[in-house]
Amino acid sequence: MRKYNILFFSIVAFSATIFAQTKQITVEEIYRGAFQTEGMQALRSMKNGKQYTILNQDRTTGNTSLDKYDYKTLAKVETIVSSESLEGLDKFDSYEFTNDEAKLLLATEIEPIFRRSKLGIYYVYDLEGKSLTKISETKIQEPSISPDGKMVAYVADNNLYLFDMASKNTSKLTSDGEKNKIINGITDWVYEEEFALVKAYEWNSDGSKIAFLRFDETNVPEFSMDVYGTGLYQKPHVFKYPKAGEENAIVTLHMLDVKSREISKVDLGKPYYIPRIKWMNNPNKLSVQTINRHQDHLKLHAVDTKNNTVEILLEETDKAYVDITDNLTFLADDSFIWTSEEDGWNHIYLYSEEGPLMNQITKGNWEVTKYYGYDQNEDRIYYQSSENGSINRGVYSISSSGKDKKALTAKAGTNSADFSADFTYFINTYSSTTTPNTYSLHNALSGKKVKDIIDNSGLSEKLKGYTMSKKEFSTISISGNDLNMYMIKPKEFDAAKKYPLFMYQYSGPGSQNVSNRWNGANDYWHQMLVSEGYIVACVDGRGTGLKGRDFKKVTQKELGKFEVEDQIAAAKKLSELPYIDEKRTGIWGWSYGGFMSTNCLLKGNDVFETAIAVAPVTSWRFYDTIYTERYMQTPQENANGYDDNSPFNYPELLKGRYLLVHGSGDDNVHVQNSMRMIEALIQANKQFEWAIYPDRNHGIYGGNTRIQLYNKMTNFIKSNL
Structure with missing residues (x-):
């Protein structure tokens, strides 16, 4: 009897071990935050360059605190202010120091308007007197404290106001706002x-x-x-x-x-x-x-x-x-730094105060992807670039003369930096497809690592219990261009078998999906699909970024032409692989990617059997002036450019299975786009599936919305691919 118990226990334990090793990711886990990385929230350097601040929230009580840390030791120095100590302010969502760091602008009751705009109740907190002053009883927009800390400008009801801190009086500066x-x-x-x-x-x-x-x-x-x-x-x-x-x-x-x-x-x-x-x-x-x-x-x-x-x-x-861009930087004498694609790649230039060019600082067949700033004392310009390969990002410094370049953190993957105010230190954020976000402190001049801060090892350990497949990077030659690509194959991949191919892309001008960085939510969803026997691939076609001006701007005046041609050609080429089932090829995308997946299913109806389009543009005539005319000029000037790649102009081409999704409250890509597509398909007597999410914006989220949406898409793929 005892032997039987031991044997039974061993079998159960062995089964549990196998199960733990093969646990599959679920949609519910993804969108309930099971795989979120730990980060450093609202980090800002103090002016002394030796300390930084972070906004922390107690998950149990909900109280927020603004805490000061030492760069060198990473130890917490003090709590500058906590919502527990503020009468009438339960929590604050953001903070901003005055120039002299004597006062803080605190925000609460934040109410989003559109993508970036918001309303809120704002306070000024005096650090020395520990006093809290409410700027307005009603919600306002974009308050900003004057350089001397005595006044606060803000906008309410489309007018500018000025609040005097001493007298508590408010002046209305404009009166025609409506x-x-x-x-x-x-x-x-x-x-x-x-x-x-x-x-x-x-x-x-x-x-x-x-x-x-x-x-x-x-x-x-x-x-x-x-x-x-x-x-x-x-x-x-x-x-x-x-x-x-x-x-x-x-x-x-x-x-x-x-x-x-x-x-x-x-x-x-x-x-x-x-x-x-x-x-x-x-x-x-x-x-x-x-x-x-x-x-x-x-x-x-x-x-x-x-x-x-x-x-x-x-x-x-x-x-x-x-x-x-926001890269314009004025030096002490008001000479200035500027970034431009003038030589065919995005680079840094130095101009005199009067305007003439002094010199081009960075050069090469690679892109400056972020400009971090200029340390005038050491004559060092800090920037991020793709010079270690277009799918990677490294952090570099260079003198204003364009000499003495140093690679500070250029390990293959994605490196970004947050510099201290005096450029003594920077906090490097690094990730790759195999390494979740890690944070480390570095000396800015040398790039030498001082110490590690956060490594997200807990997430790495957790993911060992799930079925995860490697993201394999390569290039695919299409129309004379080597396009960046990644492919994810099932863990137990068998080259003798045939697998359905599911492609993902965005493809908008200057964008990049194929990059060596840690997982986003879509990556986890793709891993879930791969674990169920699909091969997922992503190709960045012509018009995407990080390969120079000419590659990016070749799509000018005809959005959706070359990008669609490249996705169709890539799908055809991948279907020639012995382990790809050419009769089961799907594609999906969101926004510009939805525009693309719809066009691919129609124009590539002999290649794609399935497509999902979420919040797609279906005619650039429906989209806004600034974005659309930047690439297309106006419809009055370029009617064919607008109409030749508008999918509701050729609904009769639909042969495969199509799922169309939109939020009715999308202020960006209006649901009008999908309604016109739906009507065109109906009149062409084409069958398809569609879902409208009430009052959801372009992101289609809130409550269980994302979970329901991704389960819907998963079921659609399983049924049709």
Whole structure:
């Protein structure tokens, strides 16, 4: 009897071990956060360069604290402020120091508006007096404390306000703000989405002036979408949305004299877009970037605010378009650093205060992917680039002369850096397809690692209990181009068997899906599918990024042509592999990727049997001006470019299985896109599946939404591939 028990126990233990080794990832685990990496939240360097701050939240109580840490020891120095000690403020969601680090701007009750904009209740906390001052009883946008810490500017109801900390008085600086008409100090929908800009005002260095943008969107067409909610009647949400070829807001630059409260208009000569304003070190000098409607001619202006005179520092043109970035950096003498694709690759340039080029700092057939800053004391420029291969990222430094380049962290994978204010240290974040995010402290000058901070070893250990397959990188030759690709095969791959192929891509201009970094949520979902017998592949075709200007901009004026050709050709080539079942090929994507997967299923109907499109564009005529016209010009100028690759113009080509998904509350890619596709397919008498998620935006999330969506997609793939 005892022997039987021992034998039974051994069998159970052995079975449990086998099960632990072969546990499959589930959709529920992915979207309930089971595989999240540990990070360092809202990390910012103190001005002394020796310490940094992190916003921490107690998961049990919900209390938040802003804590100070020492770079060298990584030890916690002190708690600067905790919500437990603040009367009337249970928690705060973000923080911002004043220039002298004597006060903090704290935010709570944050309410998102669109992708980047938000409303909130804001407070100023005085570190010395430990006093808390509420700026406004109602929710406001984009508050900013003056350089001397005495005033707070903010926007409410499309007007600029000024709050005096000493008197607690509020002054209304503009009075013409009106919903869907006039906006002061913040941007309209399309600037926010496409220029990544919300706060459209800036204090100068001595706090004597505020430069701000004013948007007159009176003539911009309105878009309306129903919000269903839980009430008896749905409510319309109406906002200004300029679709390709339609009128944009008229944007003007204005200057506020803080002392007199007088506002003057700066004449920039009728610019079409004003995507960036930035003060120089001289408090009387403002830089302004303007660009034309086609976005192929950018000007950098210098405004002398003593008399509002304007001169041009530089101009940049391109046969396709010029990118807008935040890399402009003014040095002590107001000479400046600029990034450009002028030589065919994105690189760093140095210009004099008056505008003439001094020298090109970085060179080579690779891209500068992030500009981190300039240490004037050591004459070192810090940046991230793809010079270790287009799927990798390394962190480097170089002198302003373009000499003495150093690789600080360039291990194969993805390296990024967060530098201390004085460039003594940086915290390196590293990951690869096999290594989850690790954080380590490094000396900035040498790149030498000082110590490890976080390694996410717990996640690595946890994943050993799951069926995980290696992401294999390679290139595939299509139309004379070596395209980056990865493939994921089942763990017990057998080359003698036939596997269905499921392709994933995004393919938008300048994007990259094939990169040597740790898993995102989609990667885990792909691993789940691979564990069930699918091969997943991803190919970055023409038009994607990190392979030079010409490769990226070849799709100009005909989005969806070369990108679709490349995916179809790649699928054909992969289907020639002996272990791929050419009769079971699927493709999926989200947003631009949904546009692509839809076109691939139609134009490649002899190659693809299945496609999933989530929140797809189905005609670029429906998308916004700034994004669409950057690549396509206007529909009036380029009608064929818009229509030849619009999938609802050829629904009769549908042969395979098609799943179409959209959120009804998508303010970005409107559900109108899918409705037009649905109607076209109905009239072509084509069968397909579709799902509309009520009130969900472009991300289609909230509650169990993502779980339900990915289970739906999983079941669709199992049934049809």
